[in-house]
Amino acid sequence: MRIDVKKCAAILKEQDNILILTHAHPDGDTLGCGFGLCRALIKTGKKARVINADDIPKKYNYLFEDMPQYDFKENYIVAVDIATENLLGALADTYASKINLCIDHHGTNTEYAEYLLLEETAAACEIIYKVILELGADIDKKTADCLYTGISTDTGCFRYASSTSSTYRIAADLIDKGADNGYINRVMFETKTKTYARLEKLAIEDMELYCEDQVAIMAVTQEMYAKTGSNEQETEALAPITRQIEGVEIGITIREKPDGTCKASFRTFEKVNAAELAKAFGGGGHPQAAACRMSCSVEEAKKMLVEKCGEFLK
């Protein structure tokens, strides 16, 4: 059942012992939503906890390291920034059928939860911000850091066309409430680990153009991880690079998995709908950023992707 911000806050007010689920391969938006909402709920006197199927990259530690840890049997289950149940990863088996409330910004949300608050904002954290205001909970510095992190990371630090004036105004409010925008953006966008810097160099060398230079494909292999000391967690920042060369309409990053299959991430401009492109391979996402799994080798994936891109560019 679709609900609005007011109803969502009213529902949360009546619940306690709330378990918040974030999506697998967590990013700043799902974690910012999870820990931001969790902190606000705790402020209103409730018990709440955030869980994730995967390890949370270290750079996000400030989102939660000072938080009280509550142990409880969950009474109410909330999913944040999760478009489909399979994005729960390893948590899907236990929780997929039990989700009471979903707060999300993906137009592709499959309405798997009992209640769905869906607004197609640039970042899901914008919706959480509105829910917290409606809850009447105090947004302290740490909560502001969480929500700012989600907004900044999901908009490429306010670069993407998806950012609206409302996105900027919420960010301004969060800075006034103490969000450390300088630190957060430095960590999220201005800091390359030495291992990542080495990986990026190899990946850029590997990048090739196809379809009259309208498609850029970069592959990251297990061999590259071994060579550079890097790992898949560090590849998130590579995806935008593929789309940055003049004339490129579709940028694709292919990541080889340990079992030899791969995951492809798409970044596009207005001309091509990335979510539809990903859908052709069983994936999904946003109009300009999407992803899919491919049960084949990097080389086979490249071939299939180039062919499909050719069709989309016609």
Add this chain to the structure above:
Amino acid sequence: MRIDVKKCAAILKEQDNILILTHAHPDGDTLGCGFGLCRALIKTGKKARVINADDIPKKYNYLFEDMPQYDFKENYIVAVDIATENLLGALADTYASKINLCIDHHGTNTEYAEYLLLEETAAACEIIYKVILELGADIDKKTADCLYTGISTDTGCFRYASSTSSTYRIAADLIDKGADNGYINRVMFETKTKTYARLEKLAIEDMELYCEDQVAIMAVTQEMYAKTGSNEQETEALAPITRQIEGVEIGITIREKPDGTCKASFRTFEKVNAAELAKAFGGGGHPQAAACRMSCSVEEAKKMLVEKCGEFLK
């Protein structure tokens, strides 16, 4: 004489045939200020014109290409985003001693103009925005594009710690007035020409770490321009790259001039004041971004810079 926004607007209201000077090697902020203010003045029925000592990079064409071109003998001369007279470049001889009003955000401004409106905002365009509001001039879509461009480019698209909540709110207002933030950020931050992409690859290969990996220096030589088909205008985007490796406190880009001398650009974090570092070589700028000229070869510059950085890091 130092003045405030109110007084600045009052002065401009009384003037006509206004010549607006922007700084040499123009960037988004000086051009956004110049063309934004020019458009607003024209809206209030005045004649105004913007000039620059150097060629304006093509990507900025949308700032001015539809503007009426007025021919007049200037009655009043305004400098925007220009900290010192020598930043006028080739315009200095004619205008340096004749500047009536300067609107600037550099704490290092030498107060060379008759009137100075100085606020240490993240971008000078924030001040121009306030002046235009005070003038009571309409901010149309094109003016909003100009001001947004200045703010976005001077804050690294809202990344840098210099961005305040006010910076974000002004950006939000400009988006509401029609600024095409998606397009502008795509052009300014997400588009690499093929020649730039080749240059960037070479420059990253050249980059080396010094002072226990706290200093990264990247040199761009005339030979690299020749090899890649790129040019100095395209090097602006290289400077932030030097500061992005974990642990680096000072990032330096050295650009070789055709005469064999060089220009060094500094990017730092809180630990080191870039303006003071640049000052040691006769340059200047902001606490975290500054530059200087050096009348020596790239290799000699490297040596001197590493030594000086060592002192600053102690």
